[in-house]
Amino acid sequence: MRRMSRRIALVEDDPVLRENVADVLRRQGYETVVYADRAAAQSGMQTRLPDLAIVDIGLGDEIDGGFALVRELRARSAVLPIVFLTARDSDFDLVAGLRLGADDYLTKNISMPHLLARIAALFRRMEVLSAPPVTDEVVERGPLRLDLKRMSATWRSRPVELTLTEFWMVHALARHPGHVRSRDSLMSEANLVVDDATITSHIKRVRRKFQAVDAPFDAIDTVYGMGYRWKET
């Protein structure tokens, strides 16, 4: 075993996709338990929470079964990493999913290597959160501080709650301040396969999160037709 055996719960109603994803996870050494619907997942996770949960939104007859399940899981544990893996790609579902406390929202067209990278990143963040802080892998740009180990961001020393996707976007922008990052490059940095409009709404959400901490925040500049740029202060 390359790594400590971690337990992943996969809740997915399509049997073939479920087995495919489970195979990929198992091959990576994760102990994987699969559930086909909400009831099975609830009873299965009753006694023991997994180390990470991957949940589809539509579960059998329950079109929003995944939302209910995640709400319940989040109520039981504030730190359990939860990932939505769903066919739904509307902004509405994405926002709803992230608001419920999911750590990431992935659409089903994500490739398996990308999925594994996201899972690994979430576990890494978990590890670092429980480990003593290290200061090496840190990006600092003026008031912005990105901790790559913890996947956490602070602005003027105040924490900004970013999802993994948002964190990677901010990281991609802030790594080369002043350089315009196209939407395509942001997408590949954040391992996202969505359209331009979704990138736009992600950026809007990121801006709002920073503005919630610091109202006059305007470090993310829109360069129409090209993309976005981190303004040097």
Added chain:
Amino acid sequence: MPRGAAPRLTIRVKVLLVALALAVIPLVGYGYVREIEKVLQAAHEQSVVATARAAAAALHDRPALLARRAEAGASEPPARAGSAEIELVIKGLRRAGSRIWVIDQDRNLLALEGSLRGEPEPAQPPEGLWGRFEAAVLRPFYALLLERPREDFDDALPESALSAGRAVDAALAGAPSTRWRQTPDRRAVVLAAAHPIWNGTEVAGAVVAEATTNSVLTLRNRVLEQLLTVTLATFVVGAGTLLLFASHLSARIRRLRDDAESAIDAQGRVRRPLRAVADGDEIGDLSRSFATLLDRLREYTDYLERIADRLSHELRTPIAVVSSSLDNLKSQPLPDTSRVYIERAEDGVRRLETILTRITEATRLERMLADAEREPFDLGRVVSGCVAGYAGAFPQARFALRLPERRVSMVGAPDLVAQMLDKLVANAIDFSVPGEPIEIAVDAAPGGATLAVSNIGPALPAAMRDRLFESMVSMRAGGAQGDEPHLGLGLFIVRLIAQFHGGRASARDRADGRGVVFEVFLPAGAA
């Protein structure tokens, strides 16, 4: 209202035609009056006959009155006493408009009393509105229709009637008889009733009572006039009511038609629901069923519009199954000959995913437009930024940008405007002749600004011109030349974004005929 060149029978015209059935009423009335006239004529005749008989009866067996005259022979002057007495007798029997004369066996006129001419009716000056209307309109109209009895006829006693009248012959022969004749000038009809005067068993002379039919005619005319007035009034009131009703009816139907037509736009989308009226009649029913129909139509078009969305959603899971299977397969030891097929399969899956993303782009955009935020921005800055980006994104293309010197401020969503320009430029690049520049121009226009993207290339296909900005319409020649699937959504997105800003998109051939111009007008509007 008339939409065809051919004249149409509207409901109102039809109802008026139906109202013509009311015209039967005066006809029936006229027939009835004619019947009454016959009865009156008969009664008139009876009374004239009765007059003659009464006069004769008064002169019966009084040979002196007649004989004295006979004795006198032709000598003059005739015995006046007898004549005067006869006149006295018949004077008591005379009525207005009638005349009685008495002749002896030799057809000598013994006495004549009365005149055929009646008293002319005193002309009353018209009183009141109705009276004036009657005098000015109705009377001349009736005069055209009805023959008015005249009092200025020639009432001379024709010699022929005196000497050779068949009635007189019969009376002198001992048989009472009547005869109708016309006055010599044919202006009136005279009824003559002759009755023999008996002297014992022989006929001493005859009484002839004459009267015109004018009194009957006057009576008939008055009845007919009243009948005409009443039926005319009935017709006017009835037809007017029907016309009002028909107008009301056709107005309601027209309103329903206009509502139904304007509820659907040129693309067959239901713009707004039809407001069903509460009326309980058939038109209300029609309106309600139209409303139901439109609701269903809207549900169906909504369904059609959403089907792409649903389709892509439903397809994502099986595609994920395929791609995850391929990922799993790649981790297996495989001969190199198999790898190429895996790569091909992955390529196919990627293309499918691109199609799905494109399909949902329009619906996603529509959703996004619903809650897009508006902010003030400078159109020139957005366009110049975008064009600077295109130079990097499309190194093979050349761009020529023309901006107005002044700021072009407007209120809207700059991200969306940029997205719109992306689509226009992508479209221009696809159709432009390589090496020719793509011209992008922003111009101030009344009430806003225009953004035009022009390229040298094939002209617009005439058949598609009006449909270019619709969903799923592509003017590209079929066949997948590249791996970029074309769904004809680009220009649809342009239209959606233009509409969101209250503007409009249009396409036309270039003035020099060498290519096409796509132009979007954006109002400066305060959102």
